[in-house]
Amino acid sequence: ACLSDACSPNFRERVPVLELPGLTEISRIQAPVVFLISCFELGKYDFNLLQERLEKELPQHKKHVLMLAIPNITLEINVRKKEALEKSIPRVALLSAGVATIPIPGLSALVDVNIIKKEVERYYSVFGLDDPSLQMLCERSGKTIEELKNVMKSPMHFGINSTALISWLGAAALYATESAVEYVCSLVPVLGTMVAGGMSYLTTSKMLKKALNELAEDAKNVLIASLETEV
Structure with missing residues (x-):
């Protein structure tokens, strides 16, 4: 009802x-x-x-979809959303590793950035940190978007782009190393494929876990701020 x-x-x-x-x-x-x-x-x-x-x-796969679709209205839901998103990181990193097996220097790093960018955008949506979701939260809580964004540590709420994303996650050095290793290993096809794929998998996993942890914390802070009332 x-x-x-x-x-x-x-x-x-x-x-x-x-x-x-x-x-x-x-x-x-x-x-x-x-x-x-x-x-x-x-x-x-x-x-x-x-x-x-x-x-x-519900079946297991529908439970996952349900958890990601539920509004982020309690701290418990926030934690469970983080757990659900964390389970998908290996799958995304595996996609990154697959691209790394293509012997084109620099391709893997470029694709990795775009994969991570797409996932971070998804995290923002799932946690309700995108502008439309924040606006709806403001209407329910009486807060302004500025008040809610002030408790967010991630710089991405001003706009998600590849350059800012790499800077935020500290990924520049990792991607430079990854590209160099891929180039050297491309001279030895079989070994190069294994090394490049493994390194790409680890890099993408590390970046996504860092982004997920920080955005989950932002979501928690936004939720707490929305529930606060002026004395």
């Missing part, structure tokens, strides 16, 4: 669940499972219980 009329002057917060419109027929079902949810305040009522119920009943 979704409380879509919560802003109505006639809204009664403590109305018994089975008195809500549309639940008369549901009440006749043996042992009905009913969750009370506010569309305006997801953190209240039974939203967490509904989430837990869905996770128990």
